[in-house]
Structures are given as structure tokens and as C-alpha cells.
Amino acid sequence: MRDAFFEALAELARHDERVWALTGDLGINLFDPIEQAAPGRVLNVGIAEQNLVGVAAGLAYAGRLPFAYSIAPFVTSRPHDQVRVDVAMANAPVTLVGVGGGLAYGYLGPTHHAIEDLGIMRALPNMTVLAPADPAEVRRATRAAFAADGPVYLRLGKNGEPDVLPGDASFVLGRATRLRDGDDVTLVSTGAILGHVVAAADLLAARGVAATVLHYGTLKPFDAEAVVAAAARTGAVVTVEEHSIIGGLGSATAEALAEAGAGAPVRRVGVPDAFVSAVGSQEHLLAHLGLDADGIVATTLALLRERRPTRSLR
Amino acid sequence: MSALSAQRAEAARRTVLDAALAAGTCHIGSALSIVDVLAVLYADVLPRAGAEPHRFLLSKGHAATALYATLAAAGVMDAGEVVAGYCADGGHLAGHPERGVPGVEMTGGSLGHGPAIAVGTALADRHAAAGRRTFCLVGDGELNEGSVWEAIALAGHLGLGDLTLVVDANGLQGLGPTADVVDLEPLLPKLSSFGWDAREVGGHDHDALASALGAPGSDRPVAVVARTTKGHGISFMENELMWHYKSLKAADRPRIEAELAAREGVA
Numbered sequence: 001m002r003d004a005f006f007e008a009l010a011e012l013a014r015h016d017e018r019v020w021a022l023t024g025d026l027g028i029n030l031f032d033p034i035e036q037a038a039p040g041r042v043l044n045v046g047i048a049e050q051n052l053v054g055v056a057a058g059l060a061y062a063g064r065l066p067f068a069y070s071i072a073p074f075v076t077s078r079p080h081d082q083v084r085v086d087v088a089m090a091n092a093p094v095t096l097v098g099v100g101g102g103l104a105y106g107y108l109g110p111t112h113h114a115i116e117d118l119g120i121m122r123a124l125p126n127m128t129v130l131a132p133a134d135p136a137e138v139r140r141a142t143r144a145a146f147a148a149d150g151p152v153y154l155r156l157g158k159n160g161e162p163d164v165l166p167g168d169a170s171f172v173l174g175r176a177t178r179l180r181d182g183d184d185v186t187l188v189s190t191g192a193i194l195g196h197v198v199a200a201a202d203l204l205a206a207r208g209v210a211a212t213v214l215h216y217g218t219l220k221p222f223d224a225e226a227v228v229a230a231a232a233r234t235g236a237v238v239t240v241e242e243h244s245i246i247g248g249l250g251s252a253t254a255e256a257l258a259e260a261g262a263g264a265p266v267r268r269v270g271v272p273d274a275f276v277s278a279v280g281s282q283e284h285l286l287a288h289l290g291l292d293a294d295g296i297v298a299t300t301l302a303l304l305r306e307r308r309p310t311r312s313l314r
Numbered sequence: 315m316s317a318l319s320a321q322r323a324e325a326a327r328r329t330v331l332d333a334a335l336a337a338g339t340c341h342i343g344s345a346l347s348i349v350d351v352l353a354v355l356y357a358d359v360l361p362r363a364g365a366e367p368h369r370f371l372l373s374k375g376h377a378a379t380a381l382y383a384t385l386a387a388a389g390v391m392d393a394g395e396v397v398a399g400y401c402a403d404g405g406h407l408a409g410h411p412e413r414g415v416p417g418v419e420m421t422g423g424s425l426g427h428g429p430a431i432a433v434g435t436a437l438a439d440r441h442a443a444a445g446r447r448t449f450c451l452v453g454d455g456e457l458n459e460g461s462v463w464e465a466i467a468l469a470g471h472l473g474l475g476d477l478t479l480v481v482d483a484n485g486l487q488g489l490g491p492t493a494d495v496v497d498l499e500p501l502l503p504k505l506s507s508f509g510w511d512a513r514e515v516g517g518h519d520h521d522a523l524a525s526a527l528g529a530p531g532s533d534r535p536v537a538v539v540a541r542t543t544k545g546h547g548i549s550f551m552e553n554e555l556m557w558h559y560k561s562l563k564a565a566d567r568p569r570i571e572a573e574l575a576a577r578e579g580v581a
Contacts, residue, residue, distance in 0.1 A: 040441055041441065043437070045464075045468055046464075046467070046468065048464040048467075048468070050426075050430065050460070050461040050464055051430045051433070051461065051464035051465055051468055053430075054427055054429075054430020054431050054433070054434065054461065054465065055430050055431070055433050055434040055437065055465075055468070056434060057430070057431050057434060058430065058431035058432060058433060058434015058435040058436075058437070058438070059434040059435070059437060059438050060434070061413075061419065061420070061431065061434065061435055062434065062435045062438035062439060063438070064438050066434075081424055081427075082427060082430070082461070085421055085423070085424050085427060086420070086421070086427055086430075086431060089412070089413070089421050090413045090414075090420070090421055
């Protein structure tokens with residue numbers, strides 16, 4: 001996802017003089033193609049995230065379209081006041097790019113995990129929140145961020161993820177993407193965890209459970225209609241996110257369903273309300289937290305048994 | 315002294331006090347501290363013939379009335395509307411300035427934000443060879459914010475000659491003299507050591523301000539340390555910390571009017 005972002009940004013910078021790329025001293029060699037495409041419009045501000053966001057805001061006030069890049073917590077939590085006041089309150093067209101969303105930096109520990117970023121950014125007025133699922137969608141989301149009128153948070157995973165969405169998938173800002181149709185349960189996903197969600201849907205299908213899979217590449221504005229319709233069809237909803245169960249996709253889903261009076265039970269698969277102090281790779285931590293395909297299947301089956309105890313599940 | 319800046323400063327001082335009297339709000343001393351700096355900037359420094367004016371960012375947003383009053387004196391706002399709309403229920407001017415209000419380039423109120431934004435606008439203008447300068451005004455207490463020094467370090471490193479930081483050095487902050495809270499003096503060698511062209515000037519001396527503010531740096535950003543008096547112009551407010559917090563009451567109007575009349579008599 002990271003390389004896809006840099007390729008897309010270099011392309012945008014080559015064709016639009018307003019595009020600037022800023023970093024807080026991260027991304028070794030990754031900015032070189034942008035510097036070649038857009039001489040003088042790449043700046044490393046140093047290890048100074050407040051400055052990163054403030055300088056980006058100033059560029060935006062002067063009519064430029066800056067992309068400010070850092071590790072996800074260091075562009076959302078660390079400079080949060082600059083994000084809130086200089087970017088969100090001013091409705092400035094700054095794209096804040098957070099690499100390592102969720103548990104992508106597994107071994108590096110909880111300072112580098114981003115498990116609150118979606119909730120923090122979602123709560124900010126004017127902020128658009130994008131969490132694409134795979135490299136191809138990152139390219140589309142980067143172009144959508146460029147075209148947006150106001151501030152955007154773009155959450156990236158790591159590098160080398162496989163493409164999960166179909167090749168012809170479109171990216172419409174504010175619209176969920178339906179990958180599977182099934183009547184038994186709705187699996188709702190956001191960001192790079194989608195591969196595990198699709199794998200879970202396959203495992204469920206093998207057990208006779210047909211899942212609808214909805215992917216939210218845009219978490220805010222939230223496509224309430226899509227999940228309300230899917231919940232009406234399936235009667236049960238499981239949200240899956242590489243994020244705290246508080247404030248992110250699970251919260252947005254529950255809010256939408258409750259307000260619509262959908263009546264479908266919801267289970268939130270995510271990071272419980274605790275920092276992840278367990279040590280391990282992203283895959284290890286996802287399995288540890290029940291966020292891998294097996295964990296998603298287990299939560300889904302438990303919900304369905306609770307919901308329809310008479311139904312036989314293989 | 316520019317007759318225009320002097321006349322505008324007196325008009326702005328009156329608007330600041332009228333607005334403070336009408337709204338019953340605080341931060342009067344902070345606003346009076348920078349009335350002269352703003353008068354000189356808006357009368358003599360920011361305007362450019364045949365081009366957009368230079369940029370001004372008020373980082374110490376709690377001095378909002380000084381900005382509104384200066385914009386009114388410059389014809390961007392109406393002074394009567396400032397008095398009626400400032401911190402009034404249903405009014406249009408908040409206690410801290412918000413980007414989007416005509417003439418207001420940044421949202422102030424959370425301290426330490428302006429310098430980084432100013433680096434951003436100065437970078438954009440330098441890249442476009444726009445010849446446009448950015449001025450950013452911070453308080454001396456605001457220099458406690460680490461984010462200010464992040465921006466100072468970067469601007470010095472980049473040699474942003476079209477960036478000017480004005481420090482409203484009135485020597486007082488929230489809980490006491492800046493020297494007693496976190497003493498950052500001597501400021502000039504500190505700023506110089508960060509690669510800035512540091513200048514010191516009397517903050518109520520219009521000629522000196524115009525001279526210090528008027529000349530951009532060649533290859534270094536400019537820091538103008540303006541030695542000001544908190545509450546300047548109203549004798550019972552001058553250097554009185556409590557006028558950071560106190561509000562004026564209707565009963566104060568006669569003594570305010572007397573001081574303003576005396577000032578206007580000599581102006």
C-alpha cells in the first residue's frame with residue numbers, strides 16, 4: 001500500500017503544481033520520485049510533527065494541496081491540536097497520510113500501533129476519513145483525497161499487501177463497496193483487514209453460511225444506507241477493524257443501525273479497549289486478538305448460534 | 315512617524331476599549347500591547363501597490379480585539395460592527411479570531427500554531443517567487459510552546475527571508491512575569507543562533523517599528539522583538555497582569571474616556 005501511495009502521489013504532483021509532499025523525517029528514498037516529478041515541492045520538516053501539520057496548513061492557506069506523511073499515530077495523535085485547529089477547523093485541503101494503520105508495525109509495540117486513529121479523526125468536523133483495503137484502492141483513494149475540497153485522513157497499511165478488491169472496483173467517496181452477497185450475516189470491514197474478512201467469508205461459506213461483505217474505503221462520511229440495507233437482508237452484523245472497538249467502524253455501524261431502528265444484533269471484532277502489549281508480528285497479533293479469518297468466523301458463528309439456536313451449523 | 319499609523323492606532327485603541335466595555339470580556343491588556351505594532355503593519359508595511367498585500371497571521375489569538383480593531387481602522391471591517399458583534403450572543407466575532415472571517419488568516423486561540431503556518435505560507439510564496447512576505451505575531455509567553463521553536467528552527471534552516479516573526483515582548487504571561495515563569499531571555503542571541511536576523515525595537519515607536527518591519531531579510535528570516543507594555547495607553551492597565559483577566563464595567567467608562575481624550579489631545 002505504501003508504494004502504491006507514493007506512485008499515485010508522484011503522478012499527481014507531476015500533473016498539478018499545487019501538490020506538495022511533506023514528511024516528518026520518515027520514508028527513506030520514497031520521496032525521490034516525487035522530488036524528480038515536482039522539484040522544490042518535497043520537504044522534510046524533520047522530526048517535528050506539530051510543525052509538519054502546521055506547515056502543511058500554511059501551504060494549504062496559500063492555495064497548495066499538501067500531503068503530510070508520517071506513521072499513523074504521529075500524524076493523528078502527536079500533532080492533534082494542529083490537526084484540529086489548523087486543518088479541520090480551517091477546513092483546509094490538507095491530506096494527512098498515516099502509514100502503519102492498525103497493527104502493521106506489530107513488533108514495534110503500542111507506540112507505533114494505530115488503534116485509535118480512526119475514532120480520533122472521525123470525531124473531527126470537516127474531516128474525511130479514508131481506509132483503503134489494498135494497493136489498487138490506495139491509488140484510487142489518493143486521487144480522491146487530492147480531489148476532495150477539505151481535509152482528509154488517509155490510513156495506509158504497510159507494504160506488499162495483495163490486491164483483494166476486484167480489478168474493476170470503483171472508488172466513490174462516501175460509498176461502501178459490496179464484495180459478496182449472502183443472506184445469513186453481514187461482515188463489515190474497513191482498511192487492510194479486508195483480506196481476512198474475505199477469507200472468513202469463504203470459510204463461512206464452506207460451513208453453509210452465506211455472508212454479505214461490505215468494505216468501507218471511506219469511513220467518514222459513513223455510508224449508513226449500505227449497512228442498514230444489508231442488515232435488513234441478513235439480520236446479523238459483524239464489524240471487523242484493525243482498530244479499537246471504540247470510535248471506529250464498529251461504532252459507526254452501531255450508530256447507523258440504531259438510528260435506523262434496524263434491530264439487527266451487532267458484534268464488533270477489533271482491538272478491545274486496551275493497548276496491545278503482546279509482542280509479535282502483525283499476523284501474530286491479529287490472530288491473538290481474534291482478528292484473523294478464524295477469529296472472525298468464530299465470532300460470527302457464536303452470534304448466529306445465539307441468534308438462531310435451532311439452525312444447524314456445520 | 316506615519317500620520318496614518320498614528321491615527322489608526324488611536325482609532326483602534328478606542329475600538330478595543332469600546333468592544334471590551336460592550337462585551338465585558340478579558341484580554342484587554344494583551345490587545346493594547348499590540349495595537350501599535352498592528353497599526354504600523356497594516357498602514358505602512360503590509361500593503362503592496364498593484365499586488366495582494368503581504369500576509370499577517372495573529373498567533374496570539376487572545377488579542378483578537380486588536381486585530382478586529384485594526385481591520386476596522388483599515389476599512390476591512392466596520393468599527394461599529396466590531397463593537398456590536400464581538401463576544402455578543404449571536405454576534406459574528408468570537409473571543410479568538412477564526413479563519414474565514416474577512417481579514418483573518420488563521421484561527422487563533424490555541425497558542426504556538428502561527429509560526430508553523432507562517433513557514434508554510436512563506437514556503438509557498440517563495441516557491442512561486444511571489445515576492446510576498448509573511449508576518450506572524452506571537453506573544454513572549456507563547457514562546458513557551460515547543461511548536462514555536464520547531465518552526466523557528468526550520469525557518470532558520472531554510473533561510474526564509476520573506477518570513478518575519480514579531481514577538482510581542484511585554485514581559486507578562488498567565489501567572490506572572492515571563493522572567494519568573496520560564497525565562498527565555500536573552501531572546502536576541504537565541505533567535506540569532508537559530509539563523510534569524512534578530513532585531514529589537516520599541517514596540518510603541520512607530521518609526522522604529524516601520525523601519526524594523528519594513529526591511530525583509532536577505533537570506534535569513536527576520537525576528538522583530540518588540541518591547542511592549544501590556545495595557546499600553548491606559549495608565550491603570552499598564553504592566554498590570556490582572557488586566558489579562560479583568561473585564562471593564564460600565565462604571566469604568568468615564569476614566570477610560572478621560573485617558574483616551576488625553577491621548578487624542580496629544581496625538
